[in-house]
Amino acid sequence: MTLYDLTEEYKQLLDMIEDPEVDEETWLDTMEAIEGELHDKADSYVFVMKEIEGKIEMRKKEEKRIAEMRRREEASLERIKGRLQASMEYAGEKKFETDHFKFWIQKNPPSVVVDDEARVPFEYWTTPEPVVDKKALKDFLKENTCDFAHLEPTESLRIK
Numbered sequence: 001m002t003l004y005d006l007t008e009e010y011k012q013l014l015d016m017i018e019d020p021e022v023d024e025e026t027w028l029d030t031m032e033a034i035e036g037e038l039h040d041k042a043d044s045y046v047f048v049m050k051e052i053e054g055k056i057e058m059r060k061k062e063e064k065r066i067a068e069m070r071r072r073e074e075a076s077l078e079r080i081k082g083r084l085q086a087s088m089e090y091a092g093e094k095k096f097e098t099d100h101f102k103f104w105i106q107k108n109p110p111s112v113v114v115d116d117e118a119r120v121p122f123e124y125w126t127t128p129e130p131v132v133d134k135k136a137l138k139d140f141l142k143e144n145t146c147d148f149a150h151l152e153p154t155e156s157l158r159i160k
Contacts, residue, residue, distance in 0.1 A: 009034045010044045014051055 013034065016027040034041070088094070088105060095104040114120060141151045 010048055014048050017048070017052065018055075 013027060013030055016022045016030060031045075034044075084103075085105060088096075088103065093103075095102075097103070137149055138151065140146075141149060
């Protein structure tokens, strides 16, 4: 069931686009082969696009819901593990075995805790890789020319 009243040809196109077995070139060729006037074709293309956009939004919401479920489960897992470790420490049991599992408390490598960042010497700091500030470069290129960059006009389709 689609959101819009699509012709059978465009329903098949939508199915092809969503099918991971169909490569992009195939569905692009099919899209071009569908008969119709430009204006009718444009409307149908937008209906297909809107249908896909709707599915994308639905999937984004589902991803957020699933990610939140995963975070809650991870937190629960950590709490349970922490309680088990606390129980073992309280009982003085550092290591034991049951019919199903082996349990032990192991020392981890020491962790660094920074008490005062302002006093950490420069050599222990890292910086991200340098990247071109394209906004600043664009502002420069609006008034100047140079041999290392240029402005290039582009076009894109807008639909309301």
